[in-house]
Structure formats: structure tokens, C-alpha cells
Amino acid sequence: MSTGRFTLDPSIKALLKDLGVSSTRVLRRAQLPADLFGRGPVALPLEEYFRLWEALEAESGDPDLAVAIGRSISVEMFNPPIFAALCSPDLRTAAERIALYKPLIGPLHLRLDNGDEGLTISFRWPPDTPPPPPQLAAAEMVFWVALARIATRHDVRPVRAVDPWLPAEHAGLDDYLGVEVHKGQTHAITFAPADANRPFLTENEQLWRFFAPELRRRLSDLQATASVADRVRAALHETLPAGGSSMTAVTRHLAVSNRTLQRQLKLEGTSFQEILATTRENLARHYLGNSTMRIAEIAYLLGYDDTNSFYRAFRTWTGTTPDALRTAAVARV
Secondary structure (H helix, E strand, C coil): CCCCEEECCCCHHHHHHHHCCCHHHHHHHCCCCCCHHHCCCCEEEHHHHHHHHHHHHHHHCCCCHHHHHHHHCCHHHCCHHHHHHHCCCEHHHHHHHHHHHHHHCCCCEEEEEEECCEEEEEEECCCCCCCCCHHHHHHHHHHHHHHHHHHHCCCCCCCEEECCCCCCCCHHHHHHHCCCCECCCCCEEEECHHHHCCECCCCCHHHHHHHHHHHHHHHHHHHHHCCHHHHHHHHHHHHHHHCCCCHHHHHHHHCCCHHHHHHHHHHCCCCHHHHHHHHHHHHHHHHHHHCCCCHHHHHHHCCCCCHHHHHHHHHHHHCCCHHHHHHHHHHHC
16 A cells, blocks of 8 residues: 655755755755755655656756766665665565565555566556656666666666657667657557566565565555555555456455455545545546556546446436547647
8 A cells, every 4th residue: 555655865965966056046946845855754745756856857857867867776675675675686686676665765656477478567656646747757767777787797788768758859768778669549668578577686585584574564554554445445456457346356355354345444434435446546546647648548447348338327426528628638738
């Protein structure tokens, strides 16, 4: 579960120094407290976190900021969940570990798909919020390439990279990744099977066993503080694209019974159907406003059996049609 906040990496001060960017100017431009980086662990609401990235991009003046960050990454800069990934035997295992513990860093979920083409890591940003700053989205892809190269000491290059928020100037990004980044509906990066399974020279099972209990504890604490409604929403984000819109699919995901979930949601003043409807509406608005997916594809991702059912539900939520909302969203750009 995510708290809706992004945890600032303690190494951000060192990163800004390496980038030659004034932390004071970045914080001032982002309208954040001047002593923010000296407060110890800090978790920013998504809006403030995005402002911080926008300010960093503006102050750096570098169209290849994401690449510069990737080149600055070093082992000592990793926070515990990511450092623990370096202890993995390969990129595939590292991705599984980071996907599990990503909620400790922020409300960005990772989906992993293993197909004939290789390992695809898809990034799922919060659906009912503005899109991420382009350089932040690009940096997420850069990170995986940097991680693979550091851990294998090999010039790992992805076979595919897709970014809906691709920066206007991205020749430097293409050059760093070693593949042309395409603008598309999803935000994902794919590694060939050989690279996904390439041994990590940094593998350290003993160190992983040291980190794992603390990471599990922190994840458990985070889940315990989340409301049941929040947990249901998070589960729906995972189950809907696979057609899992039923309460049974969610209770199986959360390892509780239908009756228990109904009782817990009633105590919080809501119901499964209410959460399902609002989650679907928020996701629909996100897809319509931030992608070029066809209506039929959106209906499928929301767990509807047919497009007509989606149209009827959408009109109930909004009083209009998906096509009309998309047209209005385009007109505002």
C-alpha cells in the first residue's frame, strides 16, 4: 500500500552536489522549506514531490537531466530497498524485490511481465493525479539501466523503452539507454532474457538476509497504517487490468474473506461497490486524459466485458461520454 507520499532519498543532497545544482535554489523554486534536506527522513505529498522535480529540472537547465542523474548513481547513494536489490543474483530477481518494496519509496507501482521478448518493467503512476514531470518519468527508466550496468559491469541495453511523457529533447536519453525511446500509451522498459538473467557481480545473499527482515517490517507497518479502503483501491489497481473486478478477486489478493472485508469497509463508512466505482472512474479519467488508448482498450483495463457496459457506467459517473471527456481534455492542452 502507498501512503500517497514519496520518500526523499537521503542521498539527494549529494546528488544535487554532483549535478552542480544549488539545493537552496531548488527548494526556493519548489516553494518548500529551506531546511527540508536537513530534517532526516522526509516524505512529500505527490504534488510537492512533483514540484521538487520540476524545480530541479528548471535549475539544472539540462535537457538530459535524467541521464545526468543516471551517470551520478553510485552504490553508496542507494537507499535500503534499492541497495538490497544489488544483492540479488540477477536483474529479474532485483526487479521482483524492488516491485515488492517500492511502496516504501512512494506511490509508484511496478508491474513485471516475463515474455518471449524478455523482462518488461511497467510503471504505474497514481491514476487520479497530474502526470509526472517528464524528467522524473525518464529517470525511472534510466535507473534500471544504471542498476543493471553497475551490478553486472556490462553495457546492458534495453530492447524497448516507451514513455508517454517523453521529453521534447531526448536524443541524450536514447543514447544513454542504447535504444530509441518511443512515445506510447504505457510507461515501460524491456530487457532481453539474457540481460534479465545476467549474473549480478554484486550478489550478496548474506547481506540480503540482513536487509530483508527490516524491509518486511517496514512494509508491514506501512500496510497496517493504511485504511481498508486504501488497501482495496491498491488491490483493484493490480487486479482490474487482469479482469479481476469482483470482491472475490480482491479478497483473494488481500487474503481476507468477503464477509470480513464487507464488515471492515462498513466500519469505515463505505462499501466495495463504492470503491470499485470511484477507482474505475479515476482510472478512466486518467487514461482518457493522458493516453491515446482506444475506448475498448480502456474498458478492458477497467475490467468490463464489453464497451457498452463501460459507456453506461461512465455516463452514470460523469453525466457525459468518454469521447466527450477526451475531446474536452485535448482542448485544454
